Amino acid sequence: MKTVTLSTLQAYKQAGETFSCLTAYDASFAHAASQAGIDVLLVGDSLGMVLQGHNSTLPVTIEDIVYHTRCAARGKGHSLLMVDLPFMSNATTERLLEDAGAVMRAGAELVKLEGEAWMADGIRELTRRGVPVCAHLGLTPQTVHQLGGYRVQGRDAAHAERIIHDAKVLVEAGASVVLLECVPASLGKAVTEALDVPVIGIGAGPDTDGQILVMHDVLGITHGRTPRFVKNFMAEADSIQAAFQAYHEAVKTRAFPAQEHCF
Ligand code: KIV
Numbered sequence: 452m453k454t455v456t457l458s459t460l461q462a463y464k465q466a467g468e469t470f471s472c473l474t475a476y477d478a479s480f481a482h483a484a485s486q487a488g489i490d491v492l493l494v495g496d497s498l499g500m501v502l503q504g505h506n507s508t509l510p511v512t513i514e515d516i517v518y519h520t521r522c523a524a525r526g527k528g529h530s531l532l533m534v535d536l537p538f539m540s541n542a543t544t545e546r547l548l549e550d551a552g553a554v555m556r557a558g559a560e561l562v563k564l565e566g567e568a569w570m571a572d573g574i575r576e577l578t579r580r581g582v583p584v585c586a587h588l589g590l591t592p593q594t595v596h597q598l599g600g601y602r603v604q605g606r607d608a609a610h611a612e613r614i615i616h617d618a619k620v621l622v623e624a625g626a627s628v629v630l631l632e633c634v635p636a637s638l639g640k641a642v643t644e645a646l647d648v649p650v651i652g653i654g655a656g657p658d659t660d661g662q663i664l665v666m667h668d669v670l671g672i673t674h675g676r677t678p679r680f681v682k683n684f685m686a687e688a689d690s691i692q693a694a695f696q697a698y699h700e701a702v703k704t705r706a707f708p709a710q711e712h713c714f
Pocket residue numbers: 474493494495496497498535630632653663664665
């Protein structure tokens with residue numbers, strides 16, 4: 452399989468072809484997902500919930516992320532490896548640069564950060580130094596306490612406009628990719644059409660350029676509440692590899708997400 456780079460994602464966008472993304476936190480699952488054809492792997496700070504058992508991503512440290520990035524990087528195969536910066540990496544520019552440097556040295560090829568338009572300066576500093584950035588907007592789990600829970604974002608016109616504005620500002624600052632979480636499908640479509648860079652969605656409708664899910668949700672081993680945008684691909688598969696392949700194909704053919712997974 453051909454190595455996936457940012458140019459590949461850009462080419463997918465231009466061709467109107469969708470791409471698949473999945474979280475992976477170690478070499479074995481990264482290998483299985485890559486072999487299944489998944490385009491982008493994410494070492495997400497969701498590891499705090501699905502691996503460590505916390506009820507939010509806030510306790511995850513940069514050391515945790517670096518450790519899992521090293522593991523996933525050894526299995527990533529042809530897939531592009533995106534890595535989350537954890538809660539408070541954006542506390543100062545110095546810390547942002549240090550943390551981004553640590554994950555890039557561990558094997559990241561794209562760094563993802565949560566934040567709104569105010570993150571523009573940080574993104575400018577990172578991209579100036581050759582660190583490609585994915586800006587995570589919409590439901591940003593690191594601000595769950597401020598948001599009052601894991602709720603759909605951008606339901607009203609003013610908030611939707613703000614998300615579109617912030618996405619444009621962050622792309623202008625240098626973000627190469629935008630990730631939109633938990634927004635109405637109409638807003639997922641509007642952001643995707645407004646930007647020249649690839650937009651990855653999770654609970655953002657069928658029209659984003661790429662789709663991402665947490666691996667544990669794809670395998671049907673989510674504990675606690677299952678979000679509406681999740682589909683258990685293991686239900687009709689006879690192996691983990693087959694479940695990853697079914698997810699990849701469903702994304703590529705736009706069979707997933709269906710109406711029932713959207714807001
Ligand atoms: O941490 C993570 O897994 C994520 C995805 C939910 C997009 O940010």
